[in-house]
Amino acid sequence: MKFHDFNVGLKMQAQPFEVTRDEILSYVQSYDPIHVHHDDEYARSTIYQDLIASGIHMVALILREGIKLFQLERDCFGGSELSKVQWVAPVYAGSILTPSFRIAEMQDRGDANYGIVTVQFTAYNQEHHLVVIGKVNLLIRKEIHGSQKSN
Template sequence: MDYFEDLSVGETDQFGSYEVTREEITTFAGTYDPQPFHTDPAAAEDSMFGGLVASGWHTAAMTMRLLVDHQLSASGAMGALGVDSLRWPTPVYPGDTLSVGTEIVEKEAWDDDRGRVATEVTTTTQADETVLSMVGQVLWRRR
């Protein structure tokens, strides 16, 4: 298990391979973000996206899944304080395959038991297009 003391500013990681499906896009959007360009392929054709696209919130959720699977599940991460600078510069389309890159940009002791770690997170497609960027603020267990 990685603890706060094991992490270094400047440390990077790259991981993931998550294929996005049309069904997943419409199911997520139908429940959480039911705008036509997320739920209705015909209506999406006439939108500024030219086709069905994932909700930005869905993109964030898929990113979180990759973070948990590849970094957080076996770590000293205790939960997030929030995210800064969340952006969705390019939409996610059905058939895109997502991967995540991270870089630790800041860390500080929070109290005797925890430290705060700021990590830049960038989610990209198979074409290396950025579809999400954010800075996660996560508390980590100290030794």
């Protein structure tokens, strides 16, 4: 989708996906050394009583699903801001997450070859409990018409 294909208020829901133990352990081995993410014995002694997924990892997986849902693999230049992220409930191995997305704002960048689309995202688990919510600003390619130059 290009910038002008979006409308404020547009809502879409991605397909549910499973968060596996192997995914959790693979991610935290490289990026998040907190023991509650990789040490079973330690995790059982915490308020979670089991290993939990890294919150940043979950945001990355949710945004991946949004990129695929909106078919932005080639039309998204990246993000300019991630904000208001709240980890409402832990995500455990075997959790099934269903991400949803709503277009909250759009900023046309004038002559630039992109606009900024603010997307609010949520994810619920298989028990219909909210697990994460947040906002991301994405730089989305505009459709270039005629001799309009690309910046």
